[in-house]
Amino acid sequence: xxxxxxxxxxxxxxxxxxxxxxxxxxxxxxxxxxxxxxxxxxxxxxxxxxxxxxxxxxxxxxxxxxxxxxxxxxxxxxxxxxxxxxxxxxxxxxxxxxxxxxxxxxxxxxxxxxxxxxxxxxxxxxxxxxxxxxxxxxxxxxxxxxxxxxxxxxxxxxxxxxxxxxxxxxxxxxxxxxxxxxxxxxxxxxxxxxxxxxxxxxxxxxxxxxxxxxxxxxxxxxxxxxxxxxxxxxxxxxxxxxxxxxxxxxxxxxxxxxxxxxxxxxxxxxxxxxxxxxxxxxxxxxxxxxxxxxxxxxxxxxxxxxxxxxxxxxxxxxxxxxxxxxxxxxxxxxxxxxxxxxxxxxxxxxxxxxxxxxxxxxxxxxxxxxxxxxxxxxxxxxxxxxxx
Amino acid sequence: xxxxxxxxxxxxxxxxxxxxxxxxxxxxxxxxxxxxxxxxxxxxxxxxxxxxxxxxxxxxxxxxxxxxxxxxxxxxxxxxxxxxxxxxxxxxxxxxxxxxxxxxxxxxxxxxxxxxxxxxxxxxxxxxxxxxxxxxxxxxxxxxxxxxxxxxxxxxxxxxxxxxxxxxxxxxxxxxxxxxxxxxxxxxxxxxxxxxxxxxxxxxxxxxxxxxxxxxxxxxxxxxxxxxxxxxxxxxxxxxxxxxxxxxxxxxxxxxxxxxxxxxxxxxxxxxxxxxxxxxxxxxxxxxxxxxxxxxxxxxxxxxxxxxxxxxxxxxxxxxxxxxxxxxxxxxxxxxxxxxxxxxxxxxxxxxxxxxxxxxxxxxxxxxxxxxxxxxxxxxxxxxxxxxxxxxxxxxxxxxxxxxxxxxxxxxxxxxxxxxxxxxxxxxxxxxxxxxxxxxxxxxxxxxxxxxxxxxxxxxxxxxxxxxxxxxxxxxxxxxxxxxxxxxxxxxxxxxxxxxxxxxxxxxxxxxxxxxxxxxxxxxxxxxxxxxxxxxxxxxxxxxxxxxxxxxxxxxxxxxxxxxxxxxxxxxxxxxxxxxxxxxxxxxxxxxxxxxxxxx
Numbered sequence: 009x010x011x012x013x014x015x016x017x018x019x020x021x022x023x024x025x026x027x028x029x030x031x032x033x034x035x036x037x038x039x040x041x042x043x044x045x046x047x048x049x050x051x052x053x054x055x056x057x058x059x060x061x062x063x064x065x066x067x068x069x070x071x072x073x074x075x076x077x078x079x080x081x082x083x084x085x086x087x088x089x090x091x092x093x094x095x096x097x098x099x100x101x102x103x104x105x106x107x108x109x110x111x112x113x114x115x116x117x118x119x120x121x122x123x124x125x126x127x128x129x130x131x132x133x134x135x136x137x138x139x140x141x142x143x144x145x146x147x148x149x150x151x152x153x154x155x156x157x158x159x160x161x162x163x164x165x166x167x168x169x170x171x172x173x174x175x176x177x178x179x180x181x182x183x184x185x186x187x188x189x190x191x192x193x194x195x196x197x198x199x200x201x202x203x204x205x206x207x208x209x210x211x212x213x214x215x216x217x218x219x220x221x222x223x224x225x226x227x228x229x230x231x232x233x234x235x236x237x238x239x240x241x242x243x244x245x246x247x248x249x250x251x252x253x254x255x256x257x258x259x260x261x262x263x264x265x266x267x268x269x270x271x272x273x274x275x276x277x278x279x280x281x282x283x284x285x286x287x288x289x290x291x292x293x294x295x296x297x298x299x300x301x302x303x304x305x306x307x308x309x310x311x312x313x314x315x316x317x318x319x320x321x322x323x324x325x326x327x328x329x330x331x332x333x334x335x336x337x338x339x340x341x342x343x344x345x346x347x348x349x350x351x352x353x354x355x356x357x358x359x360x361x362x363x364x365x366x367x368x369x370x371x372x373x374x375x376x377x378x379x380x381x382x383x384x385x386x387x388x389x390x391x392x393x394x395x396x
Numbered sequence: 397x398x399x400x401x402x403x404x405x406x407x408x409x410x411x412x413x414x415x416x417x418x419x420x421x422x423x424x425x426x427x428x429x430x431x432x433x434x435x436x437x438x439x440x441x442x443x444x445x446x447x448x449x450x451x452x453x454x455x456x457x458x459x460x461x462x463x464x465x466x467x468x469x470x471x472x473x474x475x476x477x478x479x480x481x482x483x484x485x486x487x488x489x490x491x492x493x494x495x496x497x498x499x500x501x502x503x504x505x506x507x508x509x510x511x512x513x514x515x516x517x518x519x520x521x522x523x524x525x526x527x528x529x530x531x532x533x534x535x536x537x538x539x540x541x542x543x544x545x546x547x548x549x550x551x552x553x554x555x556x557x558x559x560x561x562x563x564x565x566x567x568x569x570x571x572x573x574x575x576x577x578x579x580x581x582x583x584x585x586x587x588x589x590x591x592x593x594x595x596x597x598x599x600x601x602x603x604x605x606x607x608x609x610x611x612x613x614x615x616x617x618x619x620x621x622x623x624x625x626x627x628x629x630x631x632x633x634x635x636x637x638x639x640x641x642x643x644x645x646x647x648x649x650x651x652x653x654x655x656x657x658x659x660x661x662x663x664x665x666x667x668x669x670x671x672x673x674x675x676x677x678x679x680x681x682x683x684x685x686x687x688x689x690x691x692x693x694x695x696x697x698x699x700x701x702x703x704x705x706x707x708x709x710x711x712x713x714x715x716x717x718x719x720x721x722x723x724x725x726x727x728x729x730x731x732x733x734x735x736x737x738x739x740x741x742x743x744x745x746x747x748x749x750x751x752x753x754x755x756x757x758x759x760x761x762x763x764x765x766x767x768x769x770x771x772x773x774x775x776x777x778x779x780x781x782x783x784x785x786x787x788x789x790x791x792x793x794x795x796x797x798x799x800x801x802x803x804x805x806x807x808x809x810x811x812x813x814x815x816x817x818x819x820x821x822x823x824x825x826x827x828x829x830x831x832x833x834x835x836x837x838x839x840x841x842x843x844x845x846x847x848x849x850x851x852x853x854x855x856x857x858x859x860x861x862x863x864x865x866x867x868x869x870x871x872x873x874x875x876x877x878x879x880x881x882x883x884x885x886x887x888x889x890x891x892x893x894x895x896x897x898x899x900x901x902x903x904x905x906x907x908x909x910x911x912x913x914x915x916x917x918x919x920x921x922x923x924x925x926x927x928x929x930x931x932x933x934x935x936x937x938x939x940x941x942x943x944x945x946x947x948x949x950x951x952x953x954x955x956x957x958x959x960x961x962x963x964x965x966x967x968x969x970x971x972x973x974x975x976x977x978x979x980x981x982x983x984x985x986x987x988x989x990x991x992x993x994x995x996x
Contacts, residue, residue, distance in 0.1 A: 016954060197950040197951055198950040199950075200949065200950050200951070221944060221945060221946060222945060224946055225945030225946035226945075228946050245948050245950070245952075246950050246951065259953060262952065262953050262954060262957065263952070268954060270954055274955065275954065275955075276954035276955040276957075276958075277954075278954070278957075283957070283958055285955060285958075308958060314961060314965075317961055317964060317965065317968075318957060318961050321952075321957075321960060321961060321964055322952065322957070325948065325952060349976075349978045349979045350979040352979070353887065353923055353978065353979035354923075354979075357923050357924065357943070359922065359923070374948060375945060375946040375947075375948055376922035376943070376944065376945070376946065376947050376948065377947075377948040378947045378948050378949060378960075378964070379921065379922035379944070379947045380922055381964060382964045382967045382968060382971070383921075383922070383979070383981070
């Protein structure tokens, strides 16, 4: 039985564009904001009714908290009325600290939001300035505290670390300030400098120097140590939960190859075999939707080898790891037999542990998950076979 | 044509002393070629020969010269390779001559190869005529060269003909000297046929074209012939002269140099130096000169991409049609896949073969470290010849190992004697002696293990003498030695292609060198990589490549997954060119860096 599907709604505008962000976002002009909900509801109607209701609904962005609460409620209600959601479906919403008030929190709760994810990024004034965020440390701290009292099932805080020149001490303080406020969940992302961002430009021009691999590795370990010792379990490379029920039910779907449908500009969908992506620019997305077309811009069909590679790459990002029996069942490939030397070496070097048919990455293994995933042989080497 | 009007001769010279240019000039002067057909250095027909300025395969040409005495002479110029690797070919060429031109560079003077080949020419009783070339150079010092000709070569310096092959100066005088001073061939046209095969070419339409010197008797189309060493019989289809192109004639008589086509399928069917005789009226004794060309340097050749194995097999097969000296057999390495174990006459021969395979057949190759052939006597008394480290027996079974020694002759200006003596000592040289030649020049002889010469000896010599040193060698004998098999281990797994046989005293250094090269070229991986050099179970060198600490991307959600997977796919594609040793990926570049570093 395939896992239950997730629904993602991309809200593609922000008050300001962050210098590190490469998502599909636009400045939130009044005109765009006012047209967005209508267009989204049109896309919903164009997509037609799904087979089963979605298990999760995730408002991501961009800045979903820029939407009037009434729009959020309208979307959730429409989806429920159409049978896309059922009562026990979870609703996730990303919010910026500056949009958080007692009133807005109450509104989100009322609209059915169960998990609030706060884009705090840091509680260190210097880091906030560097990241070009629109809130201060105090605003962010207040937003976390308020959210934690607003009755959400889960309050999550997003942080960014690995900034140029960031010391372990500074990061430790940042993390301690955040967990002291008592959120249920953290997503801690190491800063990635993407080419087509302001940071990318600065890097090209030599005005921004990324932290060294060794420094990043040290900060990665520190993040894990500090949060684990504060009682947050790392269940993925960048995600920590105070207990299993606070893990992100939506995001986990990406890592287990569950199907998902993405609505809005640039959103991706996956049905178990093929992946499709929407028009990325608001303009193109709007044009397609207005013409009555499903606004898909591209699609790829995944073969077994591609699915298997993704399985490795995604599963090795999670502490749960990879079930070799499951892989053999799904793909007919005995990974253990093909990669015995690699797996043995991984265990010897304490990157992996084996428990029954499962291979799980250790913390050190998580840090090099990409290298590990890329090292696995996925099919018998025709050369080797010929020699036998 | 009466044999009185025939002259068979060759040119002996050190590399770069202008032998091919002189040959070109003689050909041109005798009208052997129309001007527009003339390409520089016609005798060096392979691209590589032309580029390196060396002659590998000897060629021959017949020139018709109208001498001042009013008679037309037939001059057979037999080309000789200049390099020591091809000394068998040199000998065969010399044996087919009656005289030799000894070419000396007017500024460089007498060099080691000149001397080495001169001794061989003397063994065959050739009449020698010294030539001083490059007299047009500003640095030319004809008087000094005459002195060297006298004291180093022991020839009459006043017989020497000064020429400039480049400008054509002195060529007329040279041609007259060839006619006057070199003897005509002697031989009995009535005696049973004896013809020496001194070279052969392969023609894809006609099969083997044997180049011969007829000593006695005559050979003509339709005749049944027998090759005395291989004891095979053939019927002659065609004989003729080589005048750059083949020119068919009725017969070749005693004293003649020409070609024979006799429906011989491959070069391997004949032996160089063999004697052709008449099948019905055979000679009793073959001519001396048959000696098997034995390879002395061995290396395994692998295609960089395993799917080029078939291509390599075909290329070697074709190459061998023209080059009987190369021997090869299948080999395989768990790190590098299938390849061939090849034997060569020397390092230059190896180089030339590699270059031809890469250039003419478009192959990308990896060669294992060159090795000599060791003679291993087991406790059981059995004697093995081992050139492949993977076949080296376990030490416990070995009673004694011997390695080939050479006698090296090095000529250089006196001031470099110290450093070169030191180089020979470093290379385990024995019985190094020297004697003074003319004008501050020294000849150093030393008995060296051949294996020590395989690794950048020649380059070091050139560097230490600022290019003035020259080197020649001959194989001497086998001497007892202490050899260790050095293995290279990557995370405890042996990389068989990097194993080598090394003298015990050099084992640690060599192992360290390999370890360091690998550490420089194997990219960091998610594991710590231990690189070790070992003799048996004993570790003699080690380096470590530290693991990279973190590579995982921070975010991986809906839209990131495709992008991320494509990145991994690209990496995997790159890894196809890597070799797996245990869990470690070793890029081809690492093998290349390690194996190439022996040469420089």
